[in-house]
Amino acid sequence: MNIDNSSKPYLRFKTRDQLQSYLARAGHAEFDFRTHPIFGAPENFHYSGREKVITRENDQKFFDSLDDFTCYAFQCDAEGYSNTEYIDFELLN
Numbered sequence: 001m002n003i004d005n006s007s008k009p010y011l012r013f014k015t016r017d018q019l020q021s022y023l024a025r026a027g028h029a030e031f032d033f034r035t036h037p038i039f040g041a042p043e044n045f046h047y048s049g050r051e052k053v054i055t056r057e058n059d060q061k062f063f064d065s066l067d068d069f070t071c072y073a074f075q076c077d078a079e080g081y082s083n084t085e086y087i088d089f090e091l092l093n
Contacts, residue, residue, distance in 0.1 A: 010036070010090040016070040016082060019089065023047060023054075023066050032057075035073050036088035044092070045069075 013019040028049040036042045044057035054063045063069035074082040 010088045012086050012088050014086045016067075016074050016076075019073060019087070020066045020070045022089075023069075032092040034090045034092055036090065037073070037075065038084050038086065039075075042090075 011022070013022065026047065026049045030046070030048050030050070032044065032046050034042050034044050046055045046057065047053075048055070052064070052066070054066075054069045055061070056063075063072065071080060073087050075084050076082055
């Protein structure tokens with residue numbers, strides 16, 4: 001599937017667990033990606049599998065746990081419940 005007529009394919013994750021599992025399986029890989037939430041603007045990130053850190057491109061904020069990142073991506077409330085139905089994930093490299 002493509003987003004906004006982009007030639008790059010994307011993955012749709014409907015749960016935090018799906019996204020977390022995908023990233024955990026990446027091992028020591030390094031890659032750039034973009035998330036497309038239902039509401040809000042897309043954001044670019046860098047994943048460092050060796051360090052297990054995800055860095056947001058625009059301000060260099062880093063998430064040092066997959067749980068923190070998936071909660072951010074799924075717009076969780078204070079109790080950790082997702083406030084979005086899915087996010088689209090696009091590999092950039």
